Amino acid sequence: MTRAGRILPAVEDRRGFLRKSLALASGGAVAIAASGARAQGDPAILKLPAHSTGLGQPVAAHPYGLPSEYEKNLQRRESPGLTRVSQASVSFAPLQGMFGIITPSGLHFERHHQGWWDIDPRQHRLMLMGMVRQPKVYTMDDLMRLPSVSRIHFIECGANSGMEWNNVSVPTVQYTHGMLACCEFTGVRLATLLEDCGADTKKGRYVLAEGADGSGLTRTIAMERALDDAIVAWGMNGEMLRPENGYPLRLVVPGVQGVSWVKWLRRIEVGDQPWYTREETLHYIDLMPDGRHRQFTSIQECKSVITSPSGGQTLLDKGHYNVSGLAWSGRGRIRRVDVSFDGGRNWRTARIEGPVLSKALTRFNISWTWDGAPAILQSRAIDETGYVQPKIAQLRAIRGTRSIYHNNAIQSWRVAASGEVGNVQMD
Amino acid sequence: MTRAGRILPAVEDRRGFLRKSLALASGGAVAIAASGARAQGDPAILKLPAHSTGLGQPVAAHPYGLPSEYEKNLQRRESPGLTRVSQASVSFAPLQGMFGIITPSGLHFERHHQGWWDIDPRQHRLMLMGMVRQPKVYTMDDLMRLPSVSRIHFIECGANSGMEWNNVSVPTVQYTHGMLACCEFTGVRLATLLEDCGADTKKGRYVLAEGADGSGLTRTIAMERALDDAIVAWGMNGEMLRPENGYPLRLVVPGVQGVSWVKWLRRIEVGDQPWYTREETLHYIDLMPDGRHRQFTSIQECKSVITSPSGGQTLLDKGHYNVSGLAWSGRGRIRRVDVSFDGGRNWRTARIEGPVLSKALTRFNISWTWDGAPAILQSRAIDETGYVQPKIAQLRAIRGTRSIYHNNAIQSWRVAASGEVGNVQMD
Numbered sequence: 074m075t076r077a078g079r080i081l082p083a084v085e086d087r088r089g090f091l092r093k094s095l096a097l098a099s100g101g102a103v104a105i106a107a108s109g110a111r112a113q114g115d116p117a118i119l120k121l122p123a124h125s126t127g128l129g130q131p132v133a134a135h136p137y138g139l140p141s142e143y144e145k146n147l148q149r150r151e152s153p154g155l156t157r158v159s160q161a162s163v164s165f166a167p168l169q170g171m172f173g174i175i176t177p178s179g180l181h182f183e184r185h186h187q188g189w190w191d192i193d194p195r196q197h198r199l200m201l202m203g204m205v206r207q208p209k210v211y212t213m214d215d216l217m218r219l220p221s222v223s224r225i226h227f228i229e230c231g232a233n234s235g236m237e238w239n240n241v242s243v244p245t246v247q248y249t250h251g252m253l254a255c256c257e258f259t260g261v262r263l264a265t266l267l268e269d270c271g272a273d274t275k276k277g278r279y280v281l282a283e284g285a286d287g288s289g290l291t292r293t294i295a296m297e298r299a300l301d302d303a304i305v306a307w308g309m310n311g312e313m314l315r316p317e318n319g320y321p322l323r324l325v326v327p328g329v330q331g332v333s334w335v336k337w338l339r340r341i342e343v344g345d346q347p348w349y350t351r352e353e354t355l356h357y358i359d360l361m362p363d364g365r366h367r368q369f370t371s372i373q374e375c376k377s378v379i380t381s382p383s384g385g386q387t388l389l390d391k392g393h394y395n396v397s398g399l400a401w402s403g404r405g406r407i408r409r410v411d412v413s414f415d416g417g418r419n420w421r422t423a424r425i426e427g428p429v430l431s432k433a434l435t436r437f438n439i440s441w442t443w444d445g446a447p448a449i450l451q452s453r454a455i456d457e458t459g460y461v462q463p464k465i466a467q468l469r470a471i472r473g474t475r476s477i478y479h480n481n482a483i484q485s486w487r488v489a490a491s492g493e494v495g496n497v498q499m500d
Numbered sequence: 501m502t503r504a505g506r507i508l509p510a511v512e513d514r515r516g517f518l519r520k521s522l523a524l525a526s527g528g529a530v531a532i533a534a535s536g537a538r539a540q541g542d543p544a545i546l547k548l549p550a551h552s553t554g555l556g557q558p559v560a561a562h563p564y565g566l567p568s569e570y571e572k573n574l575q576r577r578e579s580p581g582l583t584r585v586s587q588a589s590v591s592f593a594p595l596q597g598m599f600g601i602i603t604p605s606g607l608h609f610e611r612h613h614q615g616w617w618d619i620d621p622r623q624h625r626l627m628l629m630g631m632v633r634q635p636k637v638y639t640m641d642d643l644m645r646l647p648s649v650s651r652i653h654f655i656e657c658g659a660n661s662g663m664e665w666n667n668v669s670v671p672t673v674q675y676t677h678g679m680l681a682c683c684e685f686t687g688v689r690l691a692t693l694l695e696d697c698g699a700d701t702k703k704g705r706y707v708l709a710e711g712a713d714g715s716g717l718t719r720t721i722a723m724e725r726a727l728d729d730a731i732v733a734w735g736m737n738g739e740m741l742r743p744e745n746g747y748p749l750r751l752v753v754p755g756v757q758g759v760s761w762v763k764w765l766r767r768i769e770v771g772d773q774p775w776y777t778r779e780e781t782l783h784y785i786d787l788m789p790d791g792r793h794r795q796f797t798s799i800q801e802c803k804s805v806i807t808s809p810s811g812g813q814t815l816l817d818k819g820h821y822n823v824s825g826l827a828w829s830g831r832g833r834i835r836r837v838d839v840s841f842d843g844g845r846n847w848r849t850a851r852i853e854g855p856v857l858s859k860a861l862t863r864f865n866i867s868w869t870w871d872g873a874p875a876i877l878q879s880r881a882i883d884e885t886g887y888v889q890p891k892i893a894q895l896r897a898i899r900g901t902r903s904i905y906h907n908n909a910i911q912s913w914r915v916a917a918s919g920e921v922g923n924v925q926m927d
Contacts, residue, residue: 122623124764125712129615130744131586136575137567138606141618141747144740148563159558172686172735173650175602179565180739188556191568196549221822223600223854223863257854259599285552308599310737312607313571317557320568337551395648427650427684428855436650 140179147171149180152248160188163230165251168380168399174225174427174434176254178310183317184230184252184331186288186352192337194313194321197285199305203343206271213307213321216261219269222304223259224327227401227434229373231330231357231478237465239474242496246383249484249496253399255434258325259308264300266341274300277343281350282324285339292333293347293369294326302327302432305338327432328403329371330478332357362473373403375462376481377410377437377454388492391445398423400435402456407435409455414441416449416485416499417464423452448488449497466500567606574598576607579675587615590657592678595807595826601652601854601861603681605737610744611657611679611758613715613779619764621740621748624712626732630770633698640734640748646688646696649731651754654682654828654861656800658757658784658905664892666901669923673810676911676923680826682861685752686735691727693768701727704770708777709751712766719760720774720796721753729754729859732765754859755830756798757905759784789900802829802889803908804837804864804881815919818872825850827862829883834862836882841868843876843912843926844891850879875915876924893927 140147149164156162164183166176183189194213202208230252236243243249267274280299284290294303304325307313314320319336326333332352347353347369359367377400382388400407406429411420423437437452454462465482487497567574576591583589591610593603610616621640629635657679663670670676694701707726711717721730731752734740741747746763753760759779774780774796786794804827809815827834833856838847850864864879881889892909914924 122619122712124617124619125714125716125766127615127714128585128587129612129617129713131578131615132589132591132610132612132744133576133578133586134616134744135606136577136591138576138608138742138744140564141740141743143618143621143748147739149560149565150563151558151560158555159560160555162559164559164563171738172648173684173738175652175684175738177738178604179562181565183559185556185559188554188558189561190551190556191570192549192551194568194570218819218821220851220867221599221824221865225602225855257600257602285549286556287552287554289552311598311600311602311604312574313568315565316568317559317561317565321570339552392645394645397648424647428652428857430855438648440647 147180149182150247161186163252165247166254168246168251168253168378169383169386171380174255174399174436175310176256178256178312178315178318181254181256181315181318182230182252185286185317186290187286189317190286190337191316192285192321197321197339199322199338200340201266201270201272202340203281204273204277204345205267205343209270211266216305216307216322219261219265221259221261223257223308224302224304225255225257225430225433226325226327227253227255227432228331228334229253229401231332231371231373234480234482234484235477237482237498238476238480240498242498244496245385246378246380249384250378252331253434255401256309257311258304258306260304260306260325263303263305263324263341266305267299267343272343276345279344279347281340281342281344281348282333282335282338283340283342284335285337290332290335290352291348291350292335292352293350294333298326298329328373330357330373333371357478359472359478360475362475370479373401374479374481375402375404375407375454375456375460376400377452377462378484379412379450379452379486382450382488382494383486384494384496386494388443388488388494391443394441394443395438396441396450397436397438398452400437400452400454401433402454402460403432404456404458404460405431406457407454408457410435410437411453412439413451413453414448417451417483420453443488445490447490449499450486450488451483451499453483464500465498574607576609576678577674588613590679592674593681595673595678595680595805596810596813598807601682601826601863602737603683605683605739605742605745608681608683608742608745609657609679612713612744613717614713616744617713617764618743619712619748624748624766626749626765627767628693628697628699629767630708631700631704631772632694632770636697638693643688643732643734643749646692648686648688650684650686650735651729651731652682652684652857652860653752653754654680654859655758655761656680656828658759658798658800661907661909661911662904664907664909664925665903667925669925671923672812673805673807676811677805679758680861682828683736684738685731685733687731687733687752690730690732690751690768693732694726694770699770703772706771706774708767708769708771708775709760709762709765710767710769711762712764717759717762717779718775718777719762719779720777721760725753725756755800757784757800760798784905786899786905787902789902797906800828800830801906801908802831802834802881802883802887803827804879804889805911806839806877806879806913809877809915809921810913811921811923813921815870815915815921818870821868821870822865823868823877824863824865825879827864827879827881828860829881829887830859831883831885831887832858833884834881835884837862837864838880839866840878840880841875844878844910847880870915872917874917876926877913877915878910878926880910891927892925
């Protein structure tokens, strides 16, 4: 049941089950690898690879390290034609080839409104103003002297999975769910800064966050959220933010859609009503069936997706697979993830290992023996509030099909008898 | 009390308190930054920076992202002359400029015995043999089909802080403690592979792990540990291991010194006694005062260090600082970290925020107001077993001064009246 000569699609990588491989359960004859050949004493296979005999590369050959040359296919990718210019576009993370919950900074998705810049941190300032006793302007040095926190949170663009609303089945998980990341952020709590400036947190029910890029992106955030767990962050995954993720300063608003995590953050204003800016009135709104739209629907509700196997990959053998995916909720922790292999008729609970953190990605795994027959794989997450990730039909019944944002429906992957995996819409 | 013109040492970076900065507590007059100038209506300061008016870089300008150009000084560094050739040397991580608990893969320390290679994963094999019912050779694809786990653990070279045994006060935390990292590792439990091959886990009390590099590095590991939490890992921080960290396969032995985390792992053998290989008899042993040496002292005991401020940095102001550091234990979780600002006479308990994970780095922070007088900063960690990180004098009383490995003593940083921070040995 192997198909050694098969050409695999370009979106696919060299991961696990994607190629002809020894079926472990088969218990067949075992070849002796070159690496163990010396113990066997067979001169015909004593030829060791160069890396087992020679002198390799020195330390600090790359003072800042890089991935293997064999991993070049695993990269973030733009969806050509999605927007008029690439400065106002998206690059998607290759979830199909990623592991665990931490997103390496080099693969963090991008969504810009007017392109990114590498801003000199010595010149950058953050101003706090509005309904405060003492407006202040902070240098990066000022901020870094304040009490800091480090927390792991997911960030998801509100438009993630947006194409699925209208039956456009994007072929791979990189494009269906790739506007998603999870990193450890370090910075000062926004609450600390508001206190430092003497913000009126009773009458001042909202804050405005503004970015320093050309789009001057602005979002209103409720004071309750600003005082809770929002962070003015400079650190991401142990080092400074990357330029395309807001270096040197961005807002982190755990559980809330990515557009509110304002990059290149330069200004926080305290006010007594929402600002109704362009990015919260024209965009990032949900158009409902009756023609009205919902605003400020910013929480990313409980969601999950199987990342492997997923669309564009091919199973080349029957047998055992480790089915793996991600679950997350803007409301808190993931309680459980169920997986179906028959399009939702039967469900089994997946293994969740590693830390289960609030408003962070959670990795799940489940064993599956594929018998070679067509199958439909789905995952369904439940968060600590008891909320159950809905089917797309349930979402459409309320919200219609004209939305772009906030699609947290169950994703279905169809495995054909050929082993090919594709995106399929299931009611 | 500012010293604007001061030249700072090269080892120092642009972090927080290292430069002239507004003292937040001073409540002085606040300048209006360019970023907020539009609201003020002053034409003289309406000139916005280019990044606030122009079109920036497109998405996926770097399909694999890189740090800011302004962060080039934050890199891993070799200690020249430490070994005869750089292929058998160390590069140290710049802990003084790092945040949180996750080590970005680009800054993970290196320790090689015969250099590193970028091994083709399609050619790489792992053999399990010895006291097993069925020896097996696994391809990478075979391994990736097995049930996988993702876990965050620290790795520390047994020789970390080794120079301090003999009063050689290395100047910076990069060189005193920089053989330390904490990453999320993904792979298959070694226990799963041992079961798959029918290992005799009763008579087979040990396993040997062997690397595929030119040094053929080998280490004995107790079966108890192999069955507990050891992982045969391909993933690190969400992507494949980096070549210099063992790509495509390394052993992860949580809590144990780095040399046992065999890189470029090619062979696991099950046996009934230790192998007494070169790397566990000649090296990685502890020479005691009576001339004998201790072997197989592989657990990294509870330890901590203040990373900021630390040696080579300079405080340029009196006032508030966020003192930050790392704590870890090879025995489990960190229970508490205490910090002293007077050389150990008085201690205050630090804040621990973010996840506290078993056998992982734990970030602590504590607020400190520097009055301008000389001070000695120390941190002291306590793990969940109740073990308290010792003073160097306590370690020397038992182990003398001829060791290289397994120094987990309290680290002292002296702050001079000039603000300069240096390494100082305290009994």
